[in-house]
Amino acid sequence: MRILLLTSVGAVAVLTASGSVLAQTAPSPSAGEIPTVVIEGEGQAARNYRMGDAQDSGTSTFKRDSVEARAPGSGDVNEILKALPTVQFTSTQGRATRAELQDLRPENISISGGSIYENLFVLDGVGVNSRLDVSGTNLAAFDDVGNGSAQTVWMDASLIGEVAVRDSNISAEYGQFTGGVVQIATRAPSRTYGGEVYYGQTSTEMASFRVSDRARAALSVLPAKPDYDKRRYGFSVDLPVSERLRMLAAYNRSEARVTNYPSTNYVALGNLSQRSVSDNFLLKGEYDLASDLLLTGQVNYSPYESEFHPINSRDNLLESHGGGLTAKLGLEGRRGLANWTLDLTHAWSDNDRDGPAGTIQIPTTATGFENCSLGASCVLGSVGPLTQQQSDTGLKGRWEQQWGTGQLRAGFDYAHIEGQKRRDETVYAYLGGVAGLNTACAKDEGMSCIPGVYAAARRNGYAAFDAKASIDNFGLWAEYNFDWAGFMIRTGARYDYESFLGNHNIAPRLSVSRDLPWAGINLTVGANRYYGRSFLGYALREGAGVTRGYMRTPAVVNGQRVWSDNWTLTNHTDTSRWSNIGLDTPYSDEFTIAVNGPVAWLGGEYRIKGIIRESRDQFASSAAETSFYDTETGTTARRTTRTITNDGERSYEGLSLEYVRDFGRNHTLSFSTNLSHTDATNISYFDMADETEFEGELVYYQGKVVPKLQALADNQLEDYANPFIINADWAARWFDGRLRTNVNARWRDSFTRVADTLVNITVDGVRYDVFDKVEFDSSVDVNLSATIDLVKTQYGSALLDLRVNNLFNTVLDQDYTSGSQPYQLGRNVWLSLKYRY
Structure with missing residues (x-):
């Protein structure tokens, strides 16, 4: 419009x-x-994405109109990347567990076979990549916050101006990744006054729920369906203060609320409501200092909060935090034939947790807690607060100009990164309670001793700690684009040094393209090396994991059991040791070939792309080693030690085809497909490489006992690696653009995977897990969006926006993992109203 x-x-x-x-x-x-x-009406139907030029054969760009047309009702920008054949999403997407329905974080993605933790995310020129441990999912762990994200700060789709994804043949300007690059830019302030306000909602009543055949066969009775509701609303205002100064102010909020059901022993407490909230506060400005000099500045504050009630205790509300803040002050200028930029950036991310500090187990015979449990001891409290934060302050510059017969581009970047993980006070878990009317307390202990009711006889202490680590990163890059005898060549290199690992890394980049004799067809070949980045998560684990066990006994005085603070240390567990000494920086070597051009007779343009990646020296955990040491109690105890290694490996081979065609102003079609194979020895940095983890382990496979590695040898990566996918997209304008629609679909082929059947067998007196080939069916996910102009007046326009996910109500995840939460999200609807001026 x-x-x-x-x-x-x-x-x-x-x-x-x-x-x-x-x-x-x-x-x-x-x-x-x-x-x-x-x-x-809109000028023309929104094209899905635009392919990069020949030398940028791995680049795809989504403009603002495409984001508006295709972003889901949740506002997650990452979802639109499903249109790209080299971007993989989890195969478990679509599960309707309470955690999934409540989660408002952006979807994790794998690009060209890389790890979901090793993409480079850039938001308005600011890096928003976690260096912390975000692999954990246990929200109730004493020493870990299980609600992190590889992308530390994210923005609502309504504020996005452009998204560029680079999956291969990537310029030397970009470093510190072994996956891909995702550049997200918020929209620029307008030169005219304007504004937008919107409100959208979905809920259980606007959704259907499905169950896979495997889950239905395993369950005799289906549990109650999930209960949830979500809403999303916000506004933005463009303020052209003067001819030189333009401002943009915006606020967005997403909320999700689900009902959590306590376990059997706690049903008397009733159902619990849990909420997640994601906010975006954006203030952005541009000021023309001169005709050839632009000053830009912005602040984005995007906090995330998520509540969690463990189902097997009470008085246990945990609130996890995420998101953070980014800020940038930049200059863009021209000097003669040269263009240059200089940016000062800062990013801060928060991955804290708040909650009751400590747990108490109350025996069944204690009085006054009848509403807590039925026939079992009652647990009160939670794992307590934990702080985990990261800050990143940087300066970077870029210069480009004509030099000789080609184009020279060069730049630098510096960043100082700090990470911290801290528990301010020791947290105790009290257990082994003794109940009785003759219970007396020598002093007020709170819940650990209640006169006439009970007293705790044992406790475990999770020690306070404060772990810090920092990195200074230096980067230099340069590349030269020139024409040599009809060959367009981009040659360059990138140098990086990080103080944490202490490695000097040089990554060469080369791209050669040539127009072929046939009209409009171009062939591009690229050979590149990409280095990853340091990881602070294991360094910050050094302080965590110190636990102490204590016991106490009461003194009997006049028939009373008097409990005092006479705790005696009985056991001692030290922290696990992690080390990065002598590690190499993970890297990936890539060879890519691409062909692109127009399609004769049919019209439109295509791109065929082959990518081979070999990633080595990836971070992985060693096997646990045991040593013994003298404890504070004068006894000998066992210590578990692990070290981080470079034993991890990844391999990726992918062949993709893309086609885009506009039909006049009213219709645009796109199609893409990818055939790939991805191998990985480990997923998380804290996983052992397969060769280490499965060494010597035997399983029963196809009628005989074999090494587990042999049984799994033919498997590719289990998740984020669908071997064959097809994407299709159709955007259209109707009634002179007053109605705009988009239909997009992703089809995933069936595949066979060797997996544990969860059956055991005994052979010659030895029990083995039975492994076999498990068939997973194909699935298709079709989504529809429709936007119609309801009212058009001199004061603006009102729009109705409809987003239907999983239009055909299909089962997306063929696996089965939970008897209590087997449901998947079928057809579900987001309905929104917008007003624009």
């Missing part, structure tokens, strides 16, 4: 959804006449 606003001075400007402005002339209204507002 375009809004033509005739001002009282006769100036006419076109304010588009992307904030761009086109000046025009028109007759001035008569004195005192109210300005007229004319609403026009």
